[in-house]
Amino acid sequence: MNAKTVALIEQFNLWRKQRISKANFLIIAAFVVGILGGLAAALLKQLTHLIEEFLQNGLQWKYKYYLYLFFPLIGIFLTVLYIKTFIRKRKFKHGLTPLMVDISRNSGRVDFHNIYSQIISSALTTGFGGSVGLEAPIVTSGSAIGSNIGRFFGLNYREVTLLLACGAGAGIAGAFNSPIAGMVFAIEILLPTFSIPAFIPLLIAVATASVVARVLYAKPLFFLVTEGWQMQALVFYTIMALLVGAFSIYFFKLNFYVQRQFSKIKNTYNKVWIGGIMIGLFIALLPALYGEGYITIQQLMNGKYESLLANSFFSDFKDNPWILLGFATLTLFGKSLASLLTIYSGGNGGTFGPSLVMGAFIGFIFAHTINQFGWIQLNTTNFIVAGMAAALSGIMHAPLTGIFLIAEITGGYELMVPLMIVSAIAYFINKGTLQHSIYTKSLAESGDLATPEFKDRAILRRxxxxxxxxxxxxxxxxxxxxxxxxxxxxxxxxxxxxxxxxxxxxxxxxxxxxxxxxxxxxxxxxxxxxxxxxxxxxxxxxxxxxxxxxxxxxxxxxxxxxxxxxxxxxxxxxxxxxxxxxxxxxxxxxxxxxxx
CATH class of the missing domain: 3.10.580.10 (CBS-domain)
Structure with missing residues (x-):
C-alpha cells in the first residue's frame, strides 16, 4: 500500500473518530460485514452446487459414473494444487481451531486471502464429492472479512475480534439462513467472555447476512413439517442422547487418530492419493457419503428410507428394514471416517456439517429400530432432527448453537423441549469425559483457549x-x-x-x-x-x-x-x-x- 493511500486512510480514521462514536461505528462496520458475509455464503453455496450439478447432470459421457470413484481424489488434488499455486506467502489453515488461535495469539488477525481462498478451495473439495461441510470455510471467510475491515480502520484488538465474530456469525447465518444460530455460534464458540454490548453489532451482522444470502440463494437447507412431540417419547429421546454422546467421544478419538496417521506422511501428494482413493472406495460402497450429505437426510425426513440404498450394491434389498438399518449404520461410521480423510488428506472443509449428518443418522437408526420391534411408534423425522442437535452439541461443545440452528433450519420449533434435552445430555456426556471439544483440545494444551477458565493463559500467550x-x-x-x-x-x-x-x-x-x-x-x-x-x-x-x-x-x-x-x-x-x-x-x- 503506497504512502498516499495510507495517508488517506489515516485521514478518514481521524475524521470518523471525531464525528462518529465508537459504538455507532461498530454498528456500521457490522452492517458492512453482514452484507459481505452474506454474499460470501451465497457465493460458496452457489459455486459448490454448480460444480455438483455439472458433474452429475451437465457432464455427458457414457462412462462418467466410473469417475465417481475418482471425483473426491480430483477435488482434493485441485484444492491442494490451488493452495500451493496461489496461497504461497501465507500458510493455509482450515477449520475452526486456527481461527481461535488467531483470536488468542494473533490479535484477531486473519489473513486477507481467506476471504476468497476458503470459498474456492472448499467448493472444489465438496463439489467433487469430498465428504465434508461448507460451514467451517464460510465461517473462516466471514471472519477474515470482519478482521480485515477492523484492521483497515485501525480498530483495537477487542473491536477487531468483535467484527471477526460478526463475520463468523454472518457466515453461519448466510449458509443456513439462521440468524439466531449465527449469533449464538459467534458468542458460544468465539466470544466466550462476551458482555451485552456485543449483541447489537452481532444482531446487525447476522440479520443482514441472512437477508442478503436469502435474496441470492433462496433454497432452504431442509423442509420439515412436524406434528410436535409426545410425552411418552421423552425416555427414548434421553436414550438416543446417551448414544449420541458416546458417539461424539468416539468421533473425538477418531479425529485425532486420523490426524496423527496423516501427519506421519510427509509428502503432500501422497496424502492426496491415499485419502482420495480411500474416500472414492467408501463412496462406491456407500453412495450417501458423496458431498455434504444433506440431500440424503432430507429424503430420510420425507420418509423415503429406501433412497439410502439407491445406486448401491445393496439396492435390491431396499424393502428389508434390517438390511436398511445395517446399511445406515455402515454409512454413519463411514461418514465419520470419510469426513476426516477428506480434511487431513488435503481437502478444505469442516466437521460442522458432518456432525449434523452423523447425528441425523443416529436419530434415524435409533427410531427406526425401535419401530421395528413394535413397542412404540416413534416419529422418525423428529428423532432425525433431535439427533442433529445432539451431535452438534456433543462434538462442538455448543449446545445453544445446536438447539437454535436445528430449530431454525428445520422449522422444528415445536420440538424445542426435546432439542434442549438431547443437546444438554450429549454435551454433558462429552464434556464430562473429554473436557475439551475437537476444536479446543490443542488450544487448551498450548494455552490459547480464550474461555473464562483459560483466560489468564490466553492473555499471557498474546x-x-x-x-x-x-x-x-x-x-x-x-x-x-x-x-x-x-x-x-x-x-x-x-x-x-x-x-x-x-x-x-x-x-x-x-x-x-x-x-x-x-x-x-x-x-x-x-x-x-x-x-x-x-x-x-x-x-x-x-x-x-x-x-x-x-x-x-x-x-x-x-x-x-x-x-x-x-x-x-x-x-x-x-x-x-x-x-x-x-x-x-x-x-x-x-x-x-x-x-x-
Whole structure:
C-alpha cells in the first residue's frame, strides 16, 4: 500500500473518530460485514452446487459414473494444487481451531486471502464429492472479512475480534439462513467472555447476512413439517442422547487418530492419493457419503428410507428394514471416517456439517429400530432432527448453537423441549469425559483457549516479549575488571550486569552485590580480575520470539524474577522481568474488560 493511500486512510480514521462514536461505528462496520458475509455464503453455496450439478447432470459421457470413484481424489488434488499455486506467502489453515488461535495469539488477525481462498478451495473439495461441510470455510471467510475491515480502520484488538465474530456469525447465518444460530455460534464458540454490548453489532451482522444470502440463494437447507412431540417419547429421546454422546467421544478419538496417521506422511501428494482413493472406495460402497450429505437426510425426513440404498450394491434389498438399518449404520461410521480423510488428506472443509449428518443418522437408526420391534411408534423425522442437535452439541461443545440452528433450519420449533434435552445430555456426556471439544483440545494444551477458565493463559500467550524487553542495563565486556568499571557498578540502578562479547553474544551475568563486595574489599585481588572469570555462565535464557506464558512458567518453576533475552543466534537483547509481564497482563486485562 503506497504512502498516499495510507495517508488517506489515516485521514478518514481521524475524521470518523471525531464525528462518529465508537459504538455507532461498530454498528456500521457490522452492517458492512453482514452484507459481505452474506454474499460470501451465497457465493460458496452457489459455486459448490454448480460444480455438483455439472458433474452429475451437465457432464455427458457414457462412462462418467466410473469417475465417481475418482471425483473426491480430483477435488482434493485441485484444492491442494490451488493452495500451493496461489496461497504461497501465507500458510493455509482450515477449520475452526486456527481461527481461535488467531483470536488468542494473533490479535484477531486473519489473513486477507481467506476471504476468497476458503470459498474456492472448499467448493472444489465438496463439489467433487469430498465428504465434508461448507460451514467451517464460510465461517473462516466471514471472519477474515470482519478482521480485515477492523484492521483497515485501525480498530483495537477487542473491536477487531468483535467484527471477526460478526463475520463468523454472518457466515453461519448466510449458509443456513439462521440468524439466531449465527449469533449464538459467534458468542458460544468465539466470544466466550462476551458482555451485552456485543449483541447489537452481532444482531446487525447476522440479520443482514441472512437477508442478503436469502435474496441470492433462496433454497432452504431442509423442509420439515412436524406434528410436535409426545410425552411418552421423552425416555427414548434421553436414550438416543446417551448414544449420541458416546458417539461424539468416539468421533473425538477418531479425529485425532486420523490426524496423527496423516501427519506421519510427509509428502503432500501422497496424502492426496491415499485419502482420495480411500474416500472414492467408501463412496462406491456407500453412495450417501458423496458431498455434504444433506440431500440424503432430507429424503430420510420425507420418509423415503429406501433412497439410502439407491445406486448401491445393496439396492435390491431396499424393502428389508434390517438390511436398511445395517446399511445406515455402515454409512454413519463411514461418514465419520470419510469426513476426516477428506480434511487431513488435503481437502478444505469442516466437521460442522458432518456432525449434523452423523447425528441425523443416529436419530434415524435409533427410531427406526425401535419401530421395528413394535413397542412404540416413534416419529422418525423428529428423532432425525433431535439427533442433529445432539451431535452438534456433543462434538462442538455448543449446545445453544445446536438447539437454535436445528430449530431454525428445520422449522422444528415445536420440538424445542426435546432439542434442549438431547443437546444438554450429549454435551454433558462429552464434556464430562473429554473436557475439551475437537476444536479446543490443542488450544487448551498450548494455552490459547480464550474461555473464562483459560483466560489468564490466553492473555499471557498474546503478550510478545519484544515489547517487554528492558535494555537499560550496564553491559560489561569480558576483559573489563571491577576496578575499571567501578563508577558504573556503584551508580547503576540495576542489580545485575550482562557480560557481552564484541560480536554481541551473551556470555554470562554477574550480580552487583558480588561486584560491590569486591570493590569494598580493597585488598581483594579480584578487583583487577576480568569479569569473564567472575561471571556466572548462562544456565537459562529466553529467545525473543517466546511468549510470556512460557516465560512465566519457567520463572515460577525456578523462582527467579528476571530472565536474559537473546535472539536466535544468542545475541544479547536485554532482560524481561516478572513484574514487567504482570504489568502488561493487567493492562491487557483492563483493556479487554473495557469493551466486552
Amino acid at each position: 503478550i510478545k516479549l519484544k515489547y517487554l524487553i528492558e535494555d537499560d542495563f550496564i553491559i560489561l565486556k569480558p576483559e573489563d575488571t571491577p576496578s575499571e568499571r567501578s563508577y558504573d557498578i556503584i551508580h547503576t540502578q540495576r542489580n545485575i550486569f550482562p557480560v557481552v562479547a564484541k560480536d554481541g553474544l551473551l556470555l554470562g551475568v554477574i550480580n552487583s552485590e558480588e561486584l560491590l563486595e569486591i570493590l569494598i574489599n580493597k585488598d581483594s585481588e579480584q578487583s583487577a580480575t576480568p569479569v569473564e572469570e567472575l561471571m556466572h555462565p548462562l544456565t537459562d535464557t529466553v529467545t525473543i520470539d517466546a511468549n510470556a506464558l512460557e516465560v512465566m512458567r519457567d520463572m515460577e518453576n525456578q523462582n527467579i524474577p528476571i530472565y536474559p533475552v537473546v535472539d536466535a543466534d544468542n545475541r544479547y537483547k536485554g532482560f524481561v522481568s516478572k513484574a514487567g509481564i504482570l504489568n502488561k497482563y493487567r493492562a491487557l486485562l483492563k483493556r479487554d474488560s473495557d469493551y466486552l
